Amino acid sequence: xxxxxxxxxxxxxxxxxxxxxxxxxxxARRYTDxxxxxxxxxxxxxxxxxxxxxxxxxTMDEDDANDLVQDxxxxxxxxxxxxxxxxxxxxxxxxxxxxxxxxxxxxxxKEPAKVDYQDVETTYNSEDxxxxxxxxxxxxxxxxxxxxxxxxxLNSLPVDFRTVIILCDIEGFTYEEMAxxxxxxxxxxRSRLHRARNxxxxxxxxxxxxxxxxxxxxx
Amino acid sequence: xxxxxxxxxxxxxxxxxxxxxDHRADCLKMIQLILDGEAxxxxxxxxxxxxxxxxxxxxxxxxEREVKELLTKRMEKxxxxxxxxxTIKSRILSFS
Numbered sequence: 376x377x378x379x380x381x382x383x384x385x386x387x388x389x390x391x392x393x394x395x396x397x398x399x400x401x402x403a404r405r406y407t408d409x410x411x412x413x414x415x416x417x418x419x420x421x422x423x424x425x426x427x428x429x430x431x432x433x434t435m436d437e438d439d440a441n442d443l444v445q446d447x448x449x450x451x452x453x454x455x456x457x458x459x460x461x462x463x464x465x466x467x468x469x470x471x472x473x474x475x476x477x478x479x480x481x482x483x484x485k486e487p488a489k490v491d492y493q494d495v496e497t498t499y500n501s502e503d504x505x506x507x508x509x510x511x512x513x514x515x516x517x518x519x520x521x522x523x524x525x526x527x528x529l530n531s532l533p534v535d536f537r538t539v540i541i542l543c544d545i546e547g548f549t550y551e552e553m554a555x556x557x558x559x560x561x562x563x564x565r566s567r568l569h570r571a572r573n574x575x576x577x578x579x580x581x582x583x584x585x586x587x588x589x590x591x592x593x594x
Numbered sequence: 595x596x597x598x599x600x601x602x603x604x605x606x607x608x609x610x611x612x613x614x615x616d617h618r619a620d621c622l623k624m625i626q627l628i629l630d631g632e633a634x635x636x637x638x639x640x641x642x643x644x645x646x647x648x649x650x651x652x653x654x655x656x657x658e659r660e661v662k663e664l665l666t667k668r669m670e671k672x673x674x675x676x677x678x679x680x681t682i683k684s685r686i687l688s689f690s
Contacts, residue, residue: 415686420679427674441678448682452689509618514656522668529665543630544665550632568630569623576661 404456411455418464419451425546426468432541433476435530443480447472466548470556473538481534510576516583528578536571543568615650625655629662 406414426447431440450471451458458467529537542548542556550568554561615621624641627633633641644651 412686423674423679423682424671427678428672431672441675444674444678445682445685449685452686509622509654512657513653514660517657517660517664520664520668522670525664525668526670529669540665544662545669547666550630565623565627565632569626572626572658572661576657579661579664 404459406456411452414455414458414460415452418458418460419448419468422465422468423448425465426472429469429472429541429546430476432530432537432545433473433534434480439480443472443476446475446479450475463552465546466552466556469542469546469548470558473556510573510580512576512580512583517579519586520579520582524582525579528575528582531578532571532574536567536574539564539568540571540575610647612648612650615644615648618650618654621648621651622654622658625651625658629655629658 423444427440427444430443430447431437434440434443447468451468454471458464529540532540538557539553542553543550548556550561550564553564557564559567621641621644624633624637627637628641641651641655645655
């Protein structure tokens with residue numbers, strides 16, 4: 376199984392940090408001004424709610440989410456010539472947003488030491504060591520959890536783990552799309568998602584047990 | 595990667611329910627692939643067989659499906675503020 380991301384089926388996406396594509400990589404499309412607005416309104420704007428939710432879940436702050444979405448859409452317009460009409464606009468936009476977040480917001484994020492890079496690092500380097508780990512939790516224990524509790528559990532995860540869950544489970548991207556959005560191999564998408572879900576289940580278990588659904592396990 | 599999952603030798607006889615799964619971690623990974631719509635036919639067949647005969651696998655499947663559903667259906671979805679939409683549109687117009 377190949378662990379390298381495939382890039383053959385769509386154009387390179389712009390990096391969030393305004394790196395101009397070289398002409399031989401991405402044949403620039405010559406949109407007229409009118410076409411630019413048309414593409415923008417028809418292909419980009421319909422995703423704005425998803426983008427806003429993604430931004431809010433990444434930054435966990437309304438003002439930051441506003442800024443992040445605005446920056447992303449302005450970048451998208453500026454680089455619109457590297458977007459091919461009819462291709463996956465949502466993935467293209469999500470990638471710009473993700474890069475903008477990393478470049479501009481992560482450093483000044485109001486989420487100081489929550490991101491446990493050590494944990495992230497160790498996890499990625501020891502996939503096999505982690506593989507025997509399963510969370511002891513039953514479906515019935517989580518079925519009564521409400522949205523806020525799920526959101527809190529999700530928000531408590533390090534941002535890299537939170538991101539894969541948002542992209543896969545909330546936004547419904549495929550692994551291949553996620554690999555492109557995140558610039559990581561598909562194999563890493565798979566293992567990061569697996570680890571993220573284990574962490575999420577641990578958090579959900581804590582919520583469920585604190586709510587008294589624990590007694591059936593006699594703990 | 596070759597995972598040697600238990601195979602039910604006869605399809606006509608109802609296989610005995612296994613109380614213990616020796617491949618939990620691998621099975622869990624395959625279950626997630628299936629729920630994500632990313633499994634191969636081979637993985638699909640393996641898990642399908644397990645779901646008929648392995649109790650821990652059934653429980654893992656139910657839990658994974660439940661958690662995924664919580665995320666898909668029960669999380670609050672916000673709408674982008676109208677003001678932000680307006681700002682973006684007017685900023686774009688001043689670009690060229």
